[in-house]
Amino acid sequence: MDLLLIRYKVAEKARRSQMQQLLGQLAVNKYIEWRRSCADIETVTDLFFAHPTSLNLLRAFPKVLLMDCTYKTNRYRLPFLENRVAADGNCGFRAIAGLMGFGEEGWLQVRKDLLKELHTHSDYYRKLFGSQERIDDLTNILASFEPNPGLDRWMTMPDMGHLISSFCQVVLVHLFMQQCLTFLSLRSIPTSAASRKEISHLEPGHPIPPIATNWQRYHDPCAIGWKVAYSSRVQHFKSLISLDVATIETVDLDED
Structure with a gap:
């Protein structure tokens, strides 16, 4: 049969x-x-x-389409999608440089700035990331100043999100099929709404994902106003997104 x-x-x-x-x-x-x-x-x-989950993201952020096609090719080795920034292993840093107004060629300065942030506040980040080993891993990634770094030197999220938002004092929105988070400055008081910069390339007032859990645990008391300013937009996001998209930074395997 x-x-x-x-x-x-x-x-x-x-x-x-x-x-x-x-x-x-x-x-x-x-x-x-x-x-x-x-x-x-x-x-x-x-x-x-x-995918249906992608449609939920589209409804939450109707002005932006996210296509996970970076470095992917068809059987003829032709790219599925033309990249907006150079796909040379520095594309994450190029994207941040472009959104900060430096131009994508400012990727080298972004690497140096994030490395400075990590080392200047190493005791703070050792507590946040949980170990010196993770500090060393991030140092190894950021200290690559070559035009075409290997895979082990690419930008990693969510860890880099804390460095970016804290050094630049910006609100960073991270959107991905499997994880959506918002990063806030860990140590600064909120800037005025008029001067506040959001790294998201979305329309003003858009819904934003929940605040990264490590920000909730380790932010300086002076920074609490950042969370208050975005609470309603976080709730709007939660009402739109499907349950199979992670909205926490880390998962505690010991929790029931």
């Missing part, structure tokens, strides 16, 4: 092209898809599809 079932499935697939099989699976799993075809109506030239 099992052999007959296998033969049936093989025969079913044989009657459909790879594209037909893909479109069928998208429909079964309730993906939203859009495609463009040639005049013959059979040859697909463009295909876009989105």
Whole structure:
């Protein structure tokens, strides 16, 4: 019986092209898809599809589309998506430099600034990150000033979020399919709403993810006003996003 079932499935697939099989699976799993075809109506030239969770993120942030295509290519080694910043291993630092108004070539200065933040307040961050080993790991990442660093020297989140927001005194919004967080300055009093800078590239007043848990635990008392200023926008975000997106910085495996 099992052999007959296998033969049936093989025969079913044989009657459909790879594209037909893909479109069928998208429909079964309730993906939203859009495609463009040639005049013959059979040859697909463009295909876009989105996971239902992605749609929840889109509803929360309708002005921005996040596409996880960095460094990914098709079978012909052509990129799925053209990057807005150079994909040279410094792209995370280039993005921050661009959003801070330095131009993406300011990536080197961003690395140096974050390294200075980490070392100047090393006792503070040793407590926040939990070990000297993590300080050493971040130092190794940031102290790479070459144009094309290896994978072990790329920007990492969420740890870098604390360094960026605290050194630059900005609000940093981190959006990803598996994790969404907001980072606030750990040691400074809130700036006025008019002069406050948000690193998110979104419309003013947009919903924001919950505040990073390590900020909640280790911020200086003078910085509490940052959280108060954003509480309503955090609640708005929670009402829009699905439950399978992590909104905490770390997971305590000892919790029930």
